[in-house]
Amino acid sequence: MSEENNAPFNTVPPVVVALFLLIMGIEIAFDLGARGLAGGPQAVGWRLDAVQTYGFSALIFNRMLELGQYPAEHLIRFVSYAFIHSSLTQAVFAGVMVLALGNMVGKVFSQLATLLVFVLGIVAGAVIYGLIVDTQFALIGAFPGVYALIGAYSFLLFTHQTLVGGNRLQAFRLIGVLMGIQLIFGLIFGGQPDWIADVGGFIVGFVVSFVLVPGGWRRLRDRLRHR
Numbered sequence: 646m647s648e649e650n651n652a653p654f655n656t657v658p659p660v661v662v663a664l665f666l667l668i669m670g671i672e673i674a675f676d677l678g679a680r681g682l683a684g685g686p687q688a689v690g691w692r693l694d695a696v697q698t699y700g701f702s703a704l705i706f707n708r709m710l711e712l713g714q715y716p717a718e719h720l721i722r723f724v725s726y727a728f729i730h731s732s733l734t735q736a737v738f739a740g741v742m743v744l745a746l747g748n749m750v751g752k753v754f755s756q757l758a759t760l761l762v763f764v765l766g767i768v769a770g771a772v773i774y775g776l777i778v779d780t781q782f783a784l785i786g787a788f789p790g791v792y793a794l795i796g797a798y799s800f801l802l803f804t805h806q807t808l809v810g811g812n813r814l815q816a817f818r819l820i821g822v823l824m825g826i827q828l829i830f831g832l833i834f835g836g837q838p839d840w841i842a843d844v845g846g847f848i849v850g851f852v853v854s855f856v857l858v859p860g861g862w863r864r865l866r867d868r869l870r871h872r
Contacts, residue, residue: 658747660756660757660759662744664743664760664790665743665744668728668736668743672737674691675691679692692731696729699722699726699729701723701726701775701783702722702783706771706775707775722771724764727785727790728787730785739786740787743791746795746797747763749798749801753858753859754857754858755859758857759797761853762793762794762850762857764790766789766793766794766847769793769849770784770789770792770842772845774789774845778838780837784839786839788842789843789846793847795819795820795847796820796848796851796854797851798819799816799817799847799850800816802816824840824843824844
């Protein structure tokens with residue numbers, strides 16, 4: 646008899662595991678550097694340097710729009726900010742949510758589609774954040790991508806409820822609970838308006854799922870042809 650494989654990542658799509666390892670690998674390097682356990686004395690400032698170089702800046706974004714110039718060193722910020730976190734705790738929380746939600750979405754979506762949901766979520770979250778917010782504080786963290794995965798998962802629940810004739814509002818229970826918790830923490834402890842990027846990520850994740858879900862592009866094409 647063959648032994649059952651109980652590896653923790655054996656059922657998780659490889660692309661989701663790769664995102665988790667990238668998030669945690671970068672954070673572990675920052676944490677070790679801050680503790681003086683890697684990289685020498687200059688490693689203490691690795692996190693701050695990364696935020697300044699790779700964090701998303703609304704001010705820089707608006708400046709690019711004004712000038713009509715989009716240098717690569719700033720365009721990369723639309724993606725790179727998602728892999729920088731303010732602390733090990735935040736990175737672990739984001740990484741675990743990527744694993745859990747990416748696994749649920751990846752059971753239906755292809756690996757490429759799951760990755761696209763995450764990437765489109767963080768890019769759209771940054772754009773929406775930059776257009777609405779006027780602040781000097783950089784946007785960092787993978788949560789716009791996490792919320793995009795929540796959007797895709799909500800789409801799957803929405804579709805299921807539609808097929809079985811259930812209450813489609815139940816599909817949005819998770820996002821409602823999370824945003825409520827975020828609002829309460831914001832009122833109690835204060836914070837930055839990065840929730841705007843999270844909401845943007847959720848909306849984009851939900852919308853693009855109409856196309857990225859298996860057969861979605863074909864159904865959309867057929868509907869357009871019959872109009």
